[in-house]
Amino acid sequence: MVTTTTTDFITSELAWLERCIAQRKLALKSGLPHLGFEATPCEGEGLYVDFIREHHLSAEERLVMILALAPHVRPDIMDQLLDDQGKLAQFRLIQSASKAQVLPTAETALQLIAGTDLSRRLRVCRYFEAEHFFFRKGVLDIVKSKSTGSQFDGELRLNADYVDCFLFNAIRKPKYSPEFPAHLLQTKMEWEDLILNDTTAEKISEMRDAINLHETLAEEWGLGKHIKAGYRAIFYGPSGTGKSLTATLLGKALGRDVYRVDLSAVISKYIGETEENIARLLNKSEDKGYILFFDEGDALFGSRAKDAQNSNDQHHNQLIAYLLQAIENYNGIIILATNLKANLDEAFARRFQSSIYFGVPKPAQGLALWKMLWPEQLKADASLNFKMLVTTKPFTAAMIVQIIQTLALQAIRKNNFSVGLGDIKRVSDELMKK
Known part of the structure; x- marks a missing residue:
């Protein structure tokens, strides 16, 4: 009002x-x-x-x-x-x-x-x-x-x-539109619910501190002329290892909205339109404090053609050159996520402050995930030893959620809530075939 x-x-x-x-x-x-x-x-x-x-x-x-x-x-x-x-x-x-x-x-x-x-x-x-x-x-x-x-x-x-x-007298959250092709990411989880490998968790903490302390370093430490505005990070690793969730929780911890960019609405086959779409998106996000999350970012930020002989390769290289400049000048926070870092143009890595690997959980983190996600309604029988399970077969967090959801639905339908190691193996094999 x-x-x-x-x-x-x-x-x-x-x-x-x-x-x-x-x-x-x-x-x-x-x-x-x-x-x-x-x-x-x-x-x-x-x-x-x-x-x-x-x-x-x-x-x-x-x-x-x-x-x-x-x-x-x-x-x-x-x-x-x-x-x-x-x-x-x-x-x-x-x-x-x-x-x-x-x-x-x-x-x-x-x-x-x-x-x-x-x-x-x-x-x-x-x-x-x-x-x-x-x-x-x-x-x-x-x-x-x-x-x-x-x-x-x-x-x-x-x-x-x-x-x-x-x-x-209020800043309204932007709605999805051609001028802002991005969706707000939200989660009910908290920072304490995020389970990552130690090295990854430490890198994320460093990134969080760098964003929080940017003004302190710029103003009180006199580094304002030497450090760039905003923050740019690359999250890479297999699917289901927590890249999207980490970005969402990072925004929640920093008090910033996180928007997943709809690349299908950004990338255009017509010359110059992709650049225009990115320019509109960045302009609308400028000074708003948003975190822009480019999931599967290699679709947009892929490697340049080394021998650009045809017009398509030349236009792609021009797009990469534009993106490098636009990302570098943007004063907000940008996170690129990709399964394979090698798919990104290596020039981006040099312009990003952080490059953080999200791997399959190690046994300690895998055990913590199984215990945190396992519902009390499911009863583990004598054959199910989680410590042995995580050492014999590593699962991503997304895979664990899928397995438990499938087991829970089967238990309700059959009115049998006992789960053994064989049940987990059977369900995981079925999911892997899909």
């Missing part, structure tokens, strides 16, 4: 926008190039106020922001930018697809702020460049139409996530 402080501040910003519009129209009528815009004090609480303070927005940048936000809360303000005949041209406005609403363009912002003052216009143009954080972090976008015109004639659109963030 909208808080009072957020509502009051946005209301004051909208009133300021109206005054600026009136001043600019007066300047145009009087032939003056510019009338100064004095911003209202940035007071109160809420994510919109925090955003302005955090990024040290100038009065002009604030005006761009509230202009982009206005259609969502006070669409009537846009009508004030129409000329005396009710036409759009004066401030280069456009109409929505339904023709029911007038929308601002980047050119609207330039006209409103700079008017005919060329030096001011050139300075304000920088707010619409790719390097400005408005676009670098996906806050704003200029949505071009098919009609011809300057680069500033497209709709000035505020990212939907920021609209929700500013108006409802």
Whole structure:
């Protein structure tokens, strides 16, 4: 629900926008190039106020922001930018697809702020460049139409996530969409339920500490100029060894949402579309604190062709080059999971802080898994010795879960809850054939 402080501040910003519009129209009528815009004090609480303070927005940048936000809360303000005949041209406005609403363009912002003052216009143009954080972090976008015109004639659109963030004073979890092709991973398990081989567990603890202590090292230890933002890790090893669960529990322990990227929606056969899909995904995730989990990541991050003679190999190599740069510049957490590390392009390994192997549980971990997962309703008969079982045949955690689930269903159907070593062998053999 909208808080009072957020509502009051946005209301004051909208009133300021109206005054600026009136001043600019007066300047145009009087032939003056510019009338100064004095911003209202940035007071109160809420994510919109925090955003302005955090990024040290100038009065002009604030005006761009509230202009982009206005259609969502006070669409009537846009009508004030129409000329005396009710036409759009004066401030280069456009109409929505339904023709029911007038929308601002980047050119609207330039006209409103700079008017005919060329030096001011050139300075304000920088707010619409790719390097400005408005676009670098996906806050704003200029949505071009098919009609011809300057680069500033497209709709000035505020990212939907920021609209929700500013108006409802809360960051909503993203839904699966073409712009964000990823699903939220959740589990009822806790960190203490994770059973890994000692070496793997130690590597995961080091990764957890590195993420938690990043700001301490950057600010208090003076390493900010030398260490990269975000964190990148490779999880590799056989299926069912806990890579997905570890990523999910790591997010839970760090207080971060983990999203499994749908590679089928990211990878495209058309040239350039895969890069565009990745760019949208990373832009939407930028500064949100998400952990992006690329399961079977070798489908996207596979090795480059050494002798790229045909166009497909050349395009694949170009994609890998783009991904290397995009991953390196991303300030969040990325985890690539693969069964075979050799399938990944070796250049990725050099750019990732951690490369962690998930192997089949050793006897000690296997025994702990069987004991933790074994339901009390199943009764082990004299032939079933778990210590002997884990030394003769290692099972992954996923396989153990499958075996126990199958045994439990059979026990319920037959009303016989006694389980022996032969039962486990029979079920495991059946599952291995599938």
